[in-house]
Amino acid sequence: MRLILLGPPGGGKGTVAKKLEEEFNIPVISTGVILREEIERKTRLGKKVQNIMSKGELVPDEVIKEIMRERIKLEDCKGGYIFDGLPRNIKQAESLEKINKERNEHIDYVFYFEIPFAAVIERLINRRVCKKCNTNYNLLFNHPQKDNICDICGGELYQRDDDKKETIKNRLKVFTEQTLPLKKYYQEKNLLTMIDANWNAFLKIKNILKGLQK
Numbered sequence: 001m002r003l004i005l006l007g008p009p010g011g012g013k014g015t016v017a018k019k020l021e022e023e024f025n026i027p028v029i030s031t032g033v034i035l036r037e038e039i040e041r042k043t044r045l046g047k048k049v050q051n052i053m054s055k056g057e058l059v060p061d062e063v064i065k066e067i068m069r070e071r072i073k074l075e076d077c078k079g080g081y082i083f084d085g086l087p088r089n090i091k092q093a094e095s096l097e098k099i100n101k102e103r104n105e106h107i108d109y110v111f112y113f114e115i116p117f118a119a120v121i122e123r124l125i126n127r128r129v130c131k132k133c134n135t136n137y138n139l140l141f142n143h144p145q146k147d148n149i150c151d152i153c154g155g156e157l158y159q160r161d162d163d164k165k166e167t168i169k170n171r172l173k174v175f176t177e178q179t180l181p182l183k184k185y186y187q188e189k190n191l192l193t194m195i196d197a198n199w200n201a202f203l204k205i206k207n208i209l210k211g212l213q214k
């Protein structure tokens, strides 16, 4: 089962992706997480993308294409994968389609997380992420049991560099201009399902995937 979670930053894709990973035993692939790890490890790629990411711009399509191509080759993707935060524009979606074709594979579902931008800004400003396992928390409605400590692995929580108000505004602009057109793109391919980005988004998707709905 190959899934794409699409929607604005802060829509809850990452949280839902993790639950789907557990439920269906297929890995989450998040280019955001992969790139932040490169930055943390101070690799050449990390140095190349750090400035771009801190401004909320998109990293070059070629970089994403290579990450996609290499990542889905790995053994754990045999049963499928959950793309969280990619593709981010039409060009990347076309590259993915090409890669899938070469592999005789296809995307099964694209879920679009619907949420007003005002809610997104509030969510992102209050988001905290575990340094170790990447679990997301929210200081308003999903507080960790102990301040700044991950409930799951005990890792330290931090605020992402790009979760600051000015950068958030630019990320939403980039989203509207470059990522939103993917909604129509996947609609036309009959792959798109709209999901209300609220507390039961995971359950809705799970039910759809288990064939209980639709």
Ligand code: AMP
Pocket: 009, 030, 031, 032, 033, 035, 052, 053, 054, 056, 057, 058, 059, 060, 064, 084, 085, 086, 087, 088, 092, 162, 171
């Ligand atoms: P995310 O963790 O998905 O919110 O991504 C954080 C940042 O990483 C984005 O604002 C971009 O700078 C970069 N990024 C992540 N995924 C992509 C992608 N598929 N294409 C281009 N840039 C990306």
